[in-house]
Structures are given as C-alpha cells and as structure tokens.
Amino acid sequence: MDRVPFFDLKRQHATLKDELMPAIKSVIAKSAFSGGEFVEVFEKQFAEYCGTKYARGCGSGTSALHLALLALGVGPGDEVIVPAHTFIASAWGISYIGAKPVFADCLPDTWEIDPRAVEKAITNNTRAIIGVHLYGVPCDMDALQKIAKKHTLYLLEDCAQAHGARHDGTMVGSIGAVGCFSFYPGKNLGAVGEAGAIVTNDANVAEKVRMLRSHGEREKYVHEMVGYNERMDGIQAVILSVKLKHLDAWNKRKTEIVKKYVEGIENPAITFQTIPENVTPAYHLFVVTVQNRPTFIEHMKSRGIDTSMHYPTPCHLQKAYASLGHKRDDFPNTEYVADHCVSLPLFPELTEQEIERVVEAVNSYA
Numbered sequence: 344m345d346r347v348p349f350f351d352l353k354r355q356h357a358t359l360k361d362e363l364m365p366a367i368k369s370v371i372a373k374s375a376f377s378g379g380e381f382v383e384v385f386e387k388q389f390a391e392y393c394g395t396k397y398a399r400g401c402g403s404g405t406s407a408l409h410l411a412l413l414a415l416g417v418g419p420g421d422e423v424i425v426p427a428h429t430f431i432a433s434a435w436g437i438s439y440i441g442a443k444p445v446f447a448d449c450l451p452d453t454w455e456i457d458p459r460a461v462e463k464a465i466t467n468n469t470r471a472i473i474g475v476h477l478y479g480v481p482c483d484m485d486a487l488q489k490i491a492k493k494h495t496l497y498l499l500e501d502c503a504q505a506h507g508a509r510h511d512g513t514m515v516g517s518i519g520a521v522g523c524f525s526f527y528p529g530k531n532l533g534a535v536g537e538a539g540a541i542v543t544n545d546a547n548v549a550e551k552v553r554m555l556r557s558h559g560e561r562e563k564y565v566h567e568m569v570g571y572n573e574r575m576d577g578i579q580a581v582i583l584s585v586k587l588k589h590l591d592a593w594n595k596r597k598t599e600i601v602k603k604y605v606e607g608i609e610n611p612a613i614t615f616q617t618i619p620e621n622v623t624p625a626y627h628l629f630v631v632t633v634q635n636r637p638t639f640i641e642h643m644k645s646r647g648i649d650t651s652m653h654y655p656t657p658c659h660l661q662k663a664y665a666s667l668g669h670k671r672d673d674f675p676n677t678e679y680v681a682d683h684c685v686s687l688p689l690f691p692e693l694t695e696q697e698i699e700r701v702v703e704a705v706n707s708y709a
C-alpha cells in the first residue's frame with residue numbers, strides 16, 4: 344500500500360497546472376520580475392482579503408517580521424516579547440534589528456502564547472509583542488491587545504501559519520499594528536519560491552516597508568534610509584494571485600479533515616490542541632501530543648503514515664539564543680509540547696481513504 348505522505352504539494356500543483364503556467368508566462372512576457380505590476384495587483388487582492396488598507400509584498404515571512412519591526416521604529420536596546428513555542432523565525436527579526444527577544448511560555452491547552460506570561464515579561468525596555476497564530480489557530484488577541492494598550496506596546500501578528508484564520512470574526516493580520524505573512528511554498532498560501540508580506544491599516548508603516556524592502560528609496564536612486572533588497576518577485580505575486588482564489592476552499596477542506604480526525608480518533612494516549620470558541624482556525628498543521636513519542640512515530644511509520652514534529656526544540660533552548668542564558672524548565676508548557684508533539688498529515692488533497700488510514704493507525708496505537 345502507498346504511504347500517506349505528511350505533505351504533498353505536487354498534488355495541489357497538478358490541480359492548478361492550467362492556471363499557473365499561463366500566469367508565469369504573463370510575467371515573463373512583461374519582464375515584470377522584481378516588484379512591479381503583478382506585485383501591486385497581489386497586494387491589492389491580499390489587503391482586501393485580510394480586510395486591511397495596505398499590503399506590502401516582500402522577500403519572505405522572515406523579512407516581513409524584520410521590516411515590520413524596523414518600520415515601527417523598534418531598535419537596539421528594546422525588548423520584544425515572543426512565544427518560546429514557535430518556529431524560530433518569529434524571533435529572527437527582533438535579533439536582526441539589535442533588539443532582544445524575550446520569550447514567553449505558551450498555555451498548557453491551546454499551546455498558544457500565554458498572555459499572563461507576556462505581562463510578567465514586560466520591563467521598562469519592552470516595546471512590542473509578537474503574537475503568533477501557531478498551527479493556524481489564532482492566539483488570544485483580546486488579552487494581548489489589552490496588555491499592549493495598557494503598557495503602550497506595539498502588537499504584531501505573526502500570521503505565517505494562519506492565512507484566512509479569524510479571531511472573533513476578524514481576519515488575523517488586521518487586528519494588531521502589523522500582520523506578517525509567509526508564502527513559503529508549504530504554508531496555507533504558498534508561492535513557488537520565497538515570498539512574504541505585511542498587512543496594516545497604518546499608512547506610515549506601509550510606506551516605510553515599501554521603502555525598506557527596496558533600498559530605502561521612494562524615488563529611484565534617492566535613498567532616504569539604509570534599505571534592503573527584499574522585494575517580492577513578480578512570478579511569486581502572480582502565482583499567489585492565482586492561489587488566493589482557492590485559499591478559502593483549501594482552508595475549509597482542511598477544517599473538514601481536522602473534524603474527521605478529532606471525531607474519529609479515540610485513543611486516550613492522544614491529546615488534541617484546544618481550540619478557543621471565539622476563533623476560526625485556518626489549519627496549517629494538525630498537532631497532537633503523546634506521552635511516548637518515539638513508539639507512536641514508529642507505530643505510525645509501520646502503518647505507512649508519515650509524521651513530523653513542530654517543533655522539537657523550543658526557541659529558548661536553541662544554540663542561537665544560548666546568550667540569553669535560558670535553561671530547561673524555564674518554560675514548562677513549551678517544553679512539554681516540544682517533547683511530546685507529533686504532526687499528522689494535513690493538506691487539502693488528502694483522500695478519504697488516507698484520512699481513514701490515519702485515524703485507524705492512531706486508534707490502533709497502544
């Protein structure tokens with residue numbers, strides 16, 4: 344029997360072949376490769392999708408976070424609070440600008456950033472909080488917004504895993520000061536290479552990101568600030584315009600699959616992520632925890648099911664951040680998830696038979 348792959352982008356691209364190739368050709372025909380008209384079209388579409396006034400394409404999700412912090416004026420000596428349980432790139436932008444990432448633990452049930460841990464981490468140097476909608480499940484934006492307001496901090500949203508998710512009916516990315524997105528190929532909305540974007544209602548931030556991503560210029564060859572080369576490619580933009588039309592259907596299908604998993608899996612060894620009632624996730628990953636992870640992964644493998652882990656080493660215990668002086672037990676909830684998480688296959692093109700095989704394999708684990 345064929346294996347059930349953890350993820351298979353080839354299936355998605357097979358269904359889109361007739362749309363993607365002509366789109367790429369149109370960019371080549373106009374030589375609009377770096378920034379340019381196709382990027383502007385996508386920016387308009389994506390801002391409308393997110394319900395913000397502005398979207399600015401850039402080179403990656405990592406650069407979106409970096410440029411957003413720069414545009415807000417966060418800098419050396421400042422502290423930015425970010426969850427310890429996330430993909431490491433949530434923190435890179437903070438380090439790039441010479442600020443200090445201050446990690447906060449996650450909640451024990453939703454596995455999203457714990458607002459009370461955030462409040463405890465605030466010092467006189469804190470300038471911003473980055474809320475991450477991990478796995479596509481919105482973090483507690485109500486609580487984070489209250490904290491940000493009370494302490495006059497910027498609230499950024501790392502939406503790299505959550506394109507199309509809603510919090511109290513509002514699109515993620517449009518809630519905080521800036522929403523940062525990744526279009527890495529495997530994300531909910533993926534390019535055919537590297538790409539990212541920021542969305543915001545703040546004209547000043549939008550204009551600053553526009554300049555920062557392109558050598559600090561507003562006018563060609565007039566450099567008003569030290570800038571970067573972090574423009575979005577025309578080919579990525581046109582692909583994203585094609586795929587954006589399918590995003591809601593893909594999110595819906597993944598929500599159906601998650602429902603089948605949650606309803607079908609009956610195994611006391613398996614714990615699901617708790618989903619708050621006021622959110623509509625745009626599932627990027629389906630993550631469970633299990634006490635004895637190695638035997639579970641081995642069992643799934645023997646049943647032909649591929650799995651993954653997101654993420655096995657939390658940010659505060661990475662060598663890259665050794666200088667912060669963290670040790671084990673600093674963030675117990677984060678460390679528990681890191682030590683016990685397993686991601687099951689989740690992508691829209693999974694077949695009913697594959698979904699059933701995953702459920703049966705999980706249920707037969709003892």
Ligand SMILES: *Cc1c(COP(=O)(O)O)cnc(C)c1O
Pocket residue numbers: 403404405406429430432433475501503504524525526527538539
């Ligand atoms: C993917 C990801 C990023 C970085 O995006 P890239 O486009 O890969 O640079 C940042 N934060 C989170 C939570 C991510 O999953």
